[in-house]
Amino acid sequence: MSKPVPLSKLDEKEFIVPANSACQGCAGSIVARIVSKIIGKDMVRQEVACCGPAFGNITQPVFYGEVFEGAGAMMTGFARAFNKLGRDDIRVTGIIGDGGTIDIGFQGLSASAERNEDMLWVCYDNEAYMNTGGQRSSATTKYAETTTTPVGEFSRGKKERKKPLPILVGVHRVPYMATASVAYPEDFIGKLQYAKPVKGFRFIQVSAPCPTGWRFDPMYSVKVAKDMVLSGLWPLYEVVEGGLRITYKPKELKPVKDVLRSQGRFRHITDEEVDEIQADVDGFWARLLEKDGGPLF
Amino acid sequence: MAKFEVMVGNKAVAYAAKLARVKFVSAFPITPQTTIVQYLAEMMANGELDADYVNMEGELSCQSSAMTAATTVRSFTATSGPGLLYMHHPMHMTTWARLPLVMAVVHRSTKGMQPDHMDALSQRDTGWLMFECQNSQELLDTGIMSFKIAEDERVRLPTIFMGDGYILSYTSEPVEIPAQEEVDAFLPPYKRPYPMFPEEAEEAMKLMSQMWNPFVDPQNVWKQQQEAAMNAKTVIKEVSSEFEKWFGRSYGNGLVEEYKCENVDAALVAMGTIASTAKTAIDQLQRDGKKVGLVAIKSFKPFPDDDFQRIGAEVKALGVIDRNVSTGTLGGITFTELRHSLYDLDERPVTLNFHAGLRGKEVRVEDLKRMAEKTLKAARGEKVTPLVEWA
Numbered sequence: 229m230s231k232p233v234p235l236s237k238l239d240e241k242e243f244i245v246p247a248n249s250a251c252q253g254c255a256g257s258i259v260a261r262i263v264s265k266i267i268g269k270d271m272v273r274q275e276v277a278c279c280g281p282a283f284g285n286i287t288q289p290v291f292y293g294e295v296f297e298g299a300g301a302m303m304t305g306f307a308r309a310f311n312k313l314g315r316d317d318i319r320v321t322g323i324i325g326d327g328g329t330i331d332i333g334f335q336g337l338s339a340s341a342e343r344n345e346d347m348l349w350v351c352y353d354n355e356a357y358m359n360t361g362g363q364r365s366s367a368t369t370k371y372a373e374t375t376t377t378p379v380g381e382f383s384r385g386k387k388e389r390k391k392p393l394p395i396l397v398g399v400h401r402v403p404y405m406a407t408a409s410v411a412y413p414e415d416f417i418g419k420l421q422y423a424k425p426v427k428g429f430r431f432i433q434v435s436a437p438c439p440t441g442w443r444f445d446p447m448y449s450v451k452v453a454k455d456m457v458l459s460g461l462w463p464l465y466e467v468v469e470g471g472l473r474i475t476y477k478p479k480e481l482k483p484v485k486d487v488l489r490s491q492g493r494f495r496h497i498t499d500e501e502v503d504e505i506q507a508d509v510d511g512f513w514a515r516l517l518e519k520d521g522g523p524l525f
Numbered sequence: 526m527a528k529f530e531v532m533v534g535n536k537a538v539a540y541a542a543k544l545a546r547v548k549f550v551s552a553f554p555i556t557p558q559t560t561i562v563q564y565l566a567e568m569m570a571n572g573e574l575d576a577d578y579v580n581m582e583g584e585l586s587c588q589s590s591a592m593t594a595a596t597t598v599r600s601f602t603a604t605s606g607p608g609l610l611y612m613h614h615p616m617h618m619t620t621w622a623r624l625p626l627v628m629a630v631v632h633r634s635t636k637g638m639q640p641d642h643m644d645a646l647s648q649r650d651t652g653w654l655m656f657e658c659q660n661s662q663e664l665l666d667t668g669i670m671s672f673k674i675a676e677d678e679r680v681r682l683p684t685i686f687m688g689d690g691y692i693l694s695y696t697s698e699p700v701e702i703p704a705q706e707e708v709d710a711f712l713p714p715y716k717r718p719y720p721m722f723p724e725e726a727e728e729a730m731k732l733m734s735q736m737w738n739p740f741v742d743p744q745n746v747w748k749q750q751q752e753a754a755m756n757a758k759t760v761i762k763e764v765s766s767e768f769e770k771w772f773g774r775s776y777g778n779g780l781v782e783e784y785k786c787e788n789v790d791a792a793l794v795a796m797g798t799i800a801s802t803a804k805t806a807i808d809q810l811q812r813d814g815k816k817v818g819l820v821a822i823k824s825f826k827p828f829p830d831d832d833f834q835r836i837g838a839e840v841k842a843l844g845v846i847d848r849n850v851s852t853g854t855l856g857g858i859t860f861t862e863l864r865h866s867l868y869d870l871d872e873r874p875v876t877l878n879f880h881a882g883l884r885g886k887e888v889r890v891e892d893l894k895r896m897a898e899k900t901l902k903a904a905r906g907e908k909v910t911p912l913v914e915w916a
Contacts, residue, residue, distance in 0.1 A: 269723055274593075289721050289729040291593060294618045301586035305549070305593030305600070306721075308577040312548050312598050318723055336589075339582035 229406065229466055229475055232418030243268055243287050250282040253446025255436035255453060257283040258410040259352040260323055264288065266420040267348065270319040272310070274303045276333065278325030279352075279359040299324045300336025303347040311346060319348060319424060326353045326367035329433075330393050337431075341400035344428045351431070354438035355390070362441035366391040369461070370508075371501050372493045374441070379496045389508065397431045398467035398524045404430040406466035406475070410437075411454035415464055415475055435462040443492025455487040460513040465520075472524045474516055484509055527703050527772075534693030537661040537700050538603065538629045539564035541668020541686075543574045544708040545627075548598035548715070550578045551587040556638060557690035558605040558631040588612035588619070588628075595624040595683075599672065599715035602626070605690055606633030606644045613648060619683045620652030620750055624718060625675035628653075629668065630687035631694045632797070639885020640690040642796065642849040646825070646858050652750045654680070654757055655826040658688040659801035661698045663776055666768065669703070670779070673712050673764050679756040681718060689798040691885070703772055711771045754827050761824055777821065780829035783836070785811055786818035791842040791874075791904040793897050796822040796859060799846055799881065799888050806893035817897045817904075822859060830866040837867045842875040844900030846893075846916075848882040856913045875903040881916040892916055 243264035250257045256279050264271065264286045271288045275281065277296040284290065293302050299322050307320045329337055329351040340347060356374050357363040364374040364386050373385045398405045404423045408416035416434060423430040437453050439446040456462040457476065461484055464476040485502045488494040532540075538561045542550065550569075552562035568574040577594075581587045587602045592615055594600040604612060609630055619626055632640040635647065645655055656671060658664045667686040675684040688694070720728040742748075758780060765779030776782050782800075785807055786792055795803050800821035807819045820836055820843075822829065837843065847857020854861060860878040867873050879896050882888045896916060903909045 272721060272723055287730065288723055288726050291596070291622075291721070293589070293593075294621065295585075295589050295615045297585065298589035298615060298618075301581065301589035302593040304579060304581075304586070305551075305590035306596070308579060308590070309549055309594040309597035309600070312577045315722065335582060336586055339586065342582075343579070 229415070229418040230421040232414040232421070235413060238265065238417070241268070243271070244283070245285045245287060248283045248285045250279065251440045251446070253439040253449040254279070254283060255410045255438065255449045256352045256354060259350065259434050259436050260284070260286060262413060262416055263321065263323055263350050263420065266417055267319050267321050267424060270317060271321045272306060272318055274299055274306065274320065274322040276324055276328040277359070278328055279354070280323055280325065282359070296328055297332040298336060299328050299333045299349070300340035300345070303349070304340055304343070304345045307346040316346070320346065321348045321350065323350050323352065325359070326351060326355060327357045327365045330367045330391055331365050337397070338400065341397055341402050341429045341431070344402065346427055348423055348430045351433045352436040353433055354436045354441060356438070356441050358438045358441045367393070370505060371497050373496065374493070384501070385493070385496065394433050395524070398470070398472070401470045402431060403428040404466070404468055406432045407435070407462065407464055408432050409435040409453045409457050409462055409464060411450050411457060412464060412476060419466060441493070444490060448490070452487070452490065455482065455490070458482045459484045459487045460509045461487060463513060463516055465516060467524050470523050470525070472516070472519045472522065474520045481509070481513060527701050529699050529701055531697050531699050532661060533560070533695050533697050534661040534664050534688055535560040535631065535695070536564050537665040538668055539568065540702055541665045542601045543568050544703060544705060545599060545669055545672045545712055547601040548576050549591060549594035549600040550576050551581045551591045551602045552578065553581050553584050553587045553604070553608065555584070555605045555608040557633060557694040558603050558608065558629070560694070561603045561629060561631070584608035584611040585615060588615040591626050591628070592619045592622065592624055595626040596719050596721045597717055600626050601628070603629040603631070605631045606635055609644045610635060610647060613651065616648060616651040616653060616683070621746060623681050623750070623753070624683060625681050626683040627668070627671045627675055628683070628685050630685050631690045632687060633690045634884045637884045640692060641883040641885065645685060645687050646849045649826070649858065652682060652754065653826065654682050654684040654754065654824070656684070656686045656824055657796045657822060658686060658693070659798055659821060661693060661700050662774070664688050664693065665700055665702070666772065666774055667776070669708060669712060670764050670768050674757060674760055676715065677760045680753050680760050682750070682753050682757065692798045707771055711768065757827050758829070758831070776823050778832070780824040781832045782821040782823050784819040784821065786820065786836070788816065789818040789840060790816045791844065791897070791900040792818045792820050792836065792840050793844045793846060793893065793900060794820045794822065794859065794863060795846040796825065797848065799848060802888060802890060803893045806890045806897060809890070810894060810897055815897070815901060817901050825859070828862050828866065833863055833866040834870060837870055837874050838872070840874050840904065842877065842900045842904035844877045844879065844896050846879045846881050846896065850880055850883065860913070877903055877909065878913040879916040880914070888916070
């Protein structure tokens with residue numbers, strides 16, 4: 229990542245106009261604001277079905293694709309056509325939800341990464357299909373209650389682990405891959421600034437807690453995001469051409485217990501289940517520390 | 526200078542894209558389309574074609590990437606059968622965005638490898654224009670015309686030009702390749718249909734609110750699409766006659782091709798290679814003094830209603846051959862569309878229907894002669910049954 233320009237030194241111009249129809253406390257809106265501010269006037273944006281239309285009040289040209297699964301292919305078409313006309317100054321940028329990235333959009337994501345298409349794919353990860361009312365996605369954390377994994381006598385919420393997408397993208401050996409969080413805007417901005425001029429496939433997955441779907445007070449969106457980073461639930465790192473670097477290292481990880489319990493979607497979770505997630509988080513963090521500064525694989 | 530070459534139908538399709546100077550090609554293999562994108566890849570490798578060629582990971586992505594590329598440059602893709610079905614979703618998006626993308630479809634059944642028209646006709650209501658071809662020359666020529674029709678301001682709809690798999694795709698015929706300079710003069714360079722560049726942001730926003738604002742009238746998108754498709758009838762005729770002036774070839778008026786229809790009592794109606802086989806049947810029957818002609822449907826969408834009303838008023842019976850079936854409805858798809866066209870006539874001809882050639886079932890000259898005889902019998906006022914038969 230580049231050395232982040234402090235927020236106070238950034239150009240004041242905003243490319244997102246005030247007021248939108250997103251929920252209160254929407255962290256996705258924060259992602260859209262930061263991305264549009266950094267990519268700015270060079271941006272042509274791709275959107276697919278997601279909460280995006282709610283905070284899509286960005287003034288740069290956009291192609292809204294009904295084609296939920298098509299983000300990778302549609303951005304490929306734009307990037308190739310612009311480059312063919314000699315307009316390689318245009319930054320084709322996708323602000324895409326986790327479903328359109330990790331589930332239905334995964335084929336196009338992997339294929340675009342493999343072809344090293346000239347695009348910046350920003351996934352705002354709210355860990356479920358929030359625009360349709362919070363259904364489980366493969367980005368949902370284990371045991372989380374969603375509208376399609378309700379908790380009841382015979383169900384403990386989502387049964388499976390969250391898909392480790394950043395690693396999957398990283399092993400494609402793309403020019404740039406990073407995780408980011410709305411709670412660490414300078415880290416996110418530094419990553420965007422690094423990724424912006426790079427040619428080829430760039431991917432940033434941003435943790436964007438959803439107060440509506442995760443069931444917490446909208447005033448705590450950034451706090452929840454911060455706690456996820458501090459507890460190791462959402463580590464911040466980047467992979468440049470296969471080399472991994474942790475970009476923010478908490479001295480000591482906070483226990484995940486309180487972070488999970490602060491969200492209504494984990495209200496039912498037992499101590500054993502917390503321990504299971506804690507072990508997962510500890511294991512992953514230990515492996516990251518091991519790989520830090522070296523190759524991802 | 527135009528030159529002749531013996532080539533298979535798929536190569537003729539590749540030549541159409543090359544002569545149209547496409548700038549974006551998305552490729553994915555599927556039999557019997559595959560060699561089209563292979564020929565284009567060869568043309569790129571030899572430096573004969575300057576385009577961006579991308580090997581996509583599936584047909585849905587082929588269609589989606591060609592769609593967005595068409596906002597900026599002339600784009601092309603090709604597919605067959607199941608591949609076309611996989612494109613269905615973004616095909617609706619392409620018409621919604623009114624992007625003049627051109628695609629070649631090499632017919633392959635949706636239930637087997639051999640040809641029938643179910644692949645393309647399953648896309649009937651996506652809003653794409655659809656032009657059928659009977660031979661390799663027609664594929665090349667129709668390909669070039671398709672770009673001009675699709676890109677016309679009055680139309681601006683994505684367009685399919687299509688031909689039967691195997692029968693055309695892998696069969697060699699002599700084909701005249703028009704000179705590049707003449708094609709350039711006939712087909713002007715691509716005009717970007719939308720402001721999509723970052724510096725055009727304001728213009729883009731204004732246009733979006735005009736074209737797609739659901740708060741004005743949610744039905745507008747469909748209404749405008751329908752108007753454009755109806756406008757296309759005029760444009761197709763214009764482009765067809767202009768093409769004839771430049772290159773000396775035409776396929777009827779661009780909508781229908783009437784073959785030996787002067788003073789006939791009856792006519793067969795067919796689409797694609799069945800129509801070209803039917804020409805032989807009509808030749809033989811007319812030699813025997815039988816007054817039966819042939820109408821080949823050249824444009825399936827827009828459907829040539831006006832032409833069929835005119836033809837319907839002149840003959841006593843029409844025998845419609847459908848290489849398709851719309852299960853649950855009596856008769857094939859062109860049969861029902863054609864009967865709809867004839868409904869307002871004061872005196873309607875008798876219409877008979879034959880399902881033929883599905884899943885590549887062979888349709889021979891003798892079969893077509895029998896269908897023509899049955900239609901003639903109906904034209905004489907004799908009772909014939911069944912109305913719809915599986916030939």
